[in-house]
Amino acid sequence: MAADPGRVSARASALIRGFGGRTVLDGLDLEIPDGQFVALLGRSGSGKSTLLRAFAGLDFGVAGSGEVAVPDRVSVVFQDSRLLPWRRVLDNVVLGLAGGGTARLARRSTARLGGRGTAGRGTGGPGGRSAGGLTARDARERGRAALAEVGLAGRERAWPAELSGGEQQRVSLARSLVTEPRLLLADEPFGALDALTRIRMHGLLRRLCERHRPAVLLVTHDVDEAIVLADRVVVLDAGRIGLDLTVDLPGRRSPADPHYLEYRGLLLDALGVREPGAKESEGVPA
Amino acid sequence: MTLTIQATTTGAAPPGATATGATAIGPPRRRRLGLGRPIPYGRVLGPLLLLAVWSAGSASGALDPRILSAPWTVLRTAGALTADGRLPDSLLTSLQRAALGFSAGLVIGTTLALVAGLSRLGEAVVDGLVQVQRSVPVLGLIPLMILWLGIGEAFKVVIIAIGVSITMYIQTYAALTGIDSRYVELAEVVGLSRWRFVRQVVIPGALPGFFVGLRLAVTGSWLVLIVLEQINATSGIGYLMFQAQNYAQTDVILVGLVVYALFGFGSDAGVRLIERRVLSWRRTLAG
Ligand SMILES: Nc1ncnc2c1ncn2[C@@H]1O[C@H](COP(=O)(O)OP(=O)(O)OP(=O)(O)O)[C@@H](O)[C@H]1O
Ligand SMILES: [Mg+2]
Numbered sequence: 001m002a003a004d005p006g007r008v009s010a011r012a013s014a015l016i017r018g019f020g021g022r023t024v025l026d027g028l029d030l031e032i033p034d035g036q037f038v039a040l041l042g043r044s045g046s047g048k049s050t051l052l053r054a055f056a057g058l059d060f061g062v063a064g065s066g067e068v069a070v071p072d073r074v075s076v077v078f079q080d081s082r083l084l085p086w087r088r089v090l091d092n093v094v095l096g097l098a099g100g101g102t103a104r105l106a107r108r109s110t111a112r113l114g115g116r117g118t119a120g121r122g123t124g125g126p127g128g129r130s131a132g133g134l135t136a137r138d139a140r141e142r143g144r145a146a147l148a149e150v151g152l153a154g155r156e157r158a159w160p161a162e163l164s165g166g167e168q169q170r171v172s173l174a175r176s177l178v179t180e181p182r183l184l185l186a187d188e189p190f191g192a193l194d195a196l197t198r199i200r201m202h203g204l205l206r207r208l209c210e211r212h213r214p215a216v217l218l219v220t221h222d223v224d225e226a227i228v229l230a231d232r233v234v235v236l237d238a239g240r241i242g243l244d245l246t247v248d249l250p251g252r253r254s255p256a257d258p259h260y261l262e263y264r265g266l267l268l269d270a271l272g273v274r275e276p277g278a279k280e281s282e283g284v285p286a
Numbered sequence: 287m288t289l290t291i292q293a294t295t296t297g298a299a300p301p302g303a304t305a306t307g308a309t310a311i312g313p314p315r316r317r318r319l320g321l322g323r324p325i326p327y328g329r330v331l332g333p334l335l336l337l338a339v340w341s342a343g344s345a346s347g348a349l350d351p352r353i354l355s356a357p358w359t360v361l362r363t364a365g366a367l368t369a370d371g372r373l374p375d376s377l378l379t380s381l382q383r384a385a386l387g388f389s390a391g392l393v394i395g396t397t398l399a400l401v402a403g404l405s406r407l408g409e410a411v412v413d414g415l416v417q418v419q420r421s422v423p424v425l426g427l428i429p430l431m432i433l434w435l436g437i438g439e440a441f442k443v444v445i446i447a448i449g450v451s452i453t454m455y456i457q458t459y460a461a462l463t464g465i466d467s468r469y470v471e472l473a474e475v476v477g478l479s480r481w482r483f484v485r486q487v488v489i490p491g492a493l494p495g496f497f498v499g500l501r502l503a504v505t506g507s508w509l510v511l512i513v514l515e516q517i518n519a520t521s522g523i524g525y526l527m528f529q530a531q532n533y534a535q536t537d538v539i540l541v542g543l544v545v546y547a548l549f550g551f552g553s554d555a556g557v558r559l560i561e562r563r564v565l566s567w568r569r570t571l572a573g
Binding site: 056057058074075076078080082084085086087095096159160161175179 | 468469471472474475476477478486487490491493565567568
């Protein structure tokens with residue numbers, strides 16, 4: 001299921017959002033083509049989360065106008081893993097699938113759910129499954145596969161409290177990918193992780209995105225994270241997209257690459273950060 | 287580019303560290319702030335200590351038997367009361383009242399909480415009513431209930447049921463409405479239906495609060511039972527004690543108290559056991 005880069009996956013047009021009379025998003029326009037990985041940077045309080053929540057349809061009661069269009073399957077990864085502590089890992093992963101009841105319930109309701117699966121409403125799941133049916137067993141099979149993809153095979157029956165922070169975030173990644181989303185929204189998903197785990201998660205996310213090819217909107221504070229992961233980096237400034245940068249770096253992106261440093265400088269400038277001179281030459285071969 | 291990395295082999299002692307140990311090292315000193323492992327059967331330690339003090343007091347004559355009978359007298363009395371059938375009868379009567387009132391209150395209170403906690407209309411109708419009702423202490427309803435229902439079993443069961451249902455309602459309703467908004471957001475994002483949201487997020491999330499209510503209600507129902515049986519009854523453990531009071535039989539009173547204590551202890555332990563099973567996903571300090 002190749003993505004069609006010509007098609008728009010998500011769009012915000014003339015988006016205005018405000019809180020208590022203060023305008024946060026001020027006529028923002030953003031288009032995300034199918035399969036594109038977009039990183040969203042911006043100063044703290046610039047409205048990154050506000051924009052993401054607008055895409056996710058989570059801004060009930062927020063004042064504003066404008067239009068948001070998203071595909072039918074959207075997933076969200078939160079900064080906290082947000083696993084339900086009373087459901088085992090696999091039950092958490094299949095939460096959003098039609099057949100994804102708890103183990104006991106799922107078996108009982110197999111027949112009933114078979115006819116009207118909602119998660120299968122998209123065209124063509126991974127196994128070429130036709131629209132419609134997704135039995136509880138299928139749901140759990142897919143959940144297991146998704147867990148294996150994030151390297152957590154064998155932990156299906158663990159309680160969330162028994163996992164480390166990084167593992168919990170991997171489960172939440174599996175949960176968001178198991179529905180084969182066309183748009184993946186992530187709000188600082190690695191913000192709470194340590195630097196090493198973060199690097200691992202970057203690799204994992206890249207691999208997963210290459211395989212599933214959803215359009216991605218990733219909110220981050222971290223300029224390097226944005227350059228390493230994204231096809232395109234946009235900077236939110238004064239309620240609109242200030243800088244819109246297509247990252248054109250081949251292969252594995254290394255901070256030692258002079259082009260990488262160029263992007264970094266551009267983005268930091270757009271964010272209004274002046275780097276201390278010493279850092280400029282860091283890592284550059286003499 | 288050449289990098290020189292200085293490596294220290296683990297076997298060799300770094301310069302300066304001598305055998306005399308100028309820099310003595312040991313295991314990290316750390317106070318564990320959570321409670322340590324529970325003492326096996328630790329909960330019976332307190333009661334055993336009390337029993338020991340009581341026995342010692344009675345044996346040495348420090349305790350006047352007219353004020354407090356000796357433990358062995360109490361045991362003998364319990365035996366006699368069992369033999370002539372008065373204790374088993376009273377016990378059965380009391381248990382029946384408590385069980386009936388408790389189950390009725392549990393069902394009613396939980397149902398009302400579900401109605402109020404899961405729908406705005408239910409909340410508007412039920413919650414206001416219960417809040418009014420709640421401000422009247424249950425025991426204050428005794429005269430009215432006697433007037434309506436007479437001094438039979440019905441009135442006792444009803445009073446217990448009211449007490450239990452209010453406690454269950456308040457705790458369960460608070461737990462249902464206090465659900466973490468982050469989980470609500472998650473349910474919206476993954477597209478749960480309303481029914482599955484209730485089944486898989488709201489209700490499991492409210493279970494800890496439900497169990498708090500259950501334990502409070504169990505304790506409360508015994509309290510109400512004792513009051514009812516000692517002022518308005520012609521049978522039951524409380525009645526047995528009330529009569530004993532007239533004849534200054536401390537031993538019989540003590541038998542009654544022990545029975546009440548066993549009731550309370552047993553039911554609380556039962557609830558705790560169920561709670562541990564049902565909430566096995568929770569990892570708390572108590573372990
Ligand atoms: N629910 C809310 N009520 C009132 N003000 C809000 C609300 N949500 C956001 N805001 C305000 O809107 C502005 C933008 O918030 P937002 O969370 O989108 O920023 P952000 O770019 O995600 O910041 P950060 O990088 O710190 O997460 C902030 O000034 C914030 O105070
Ligand atoms: Mg934010």
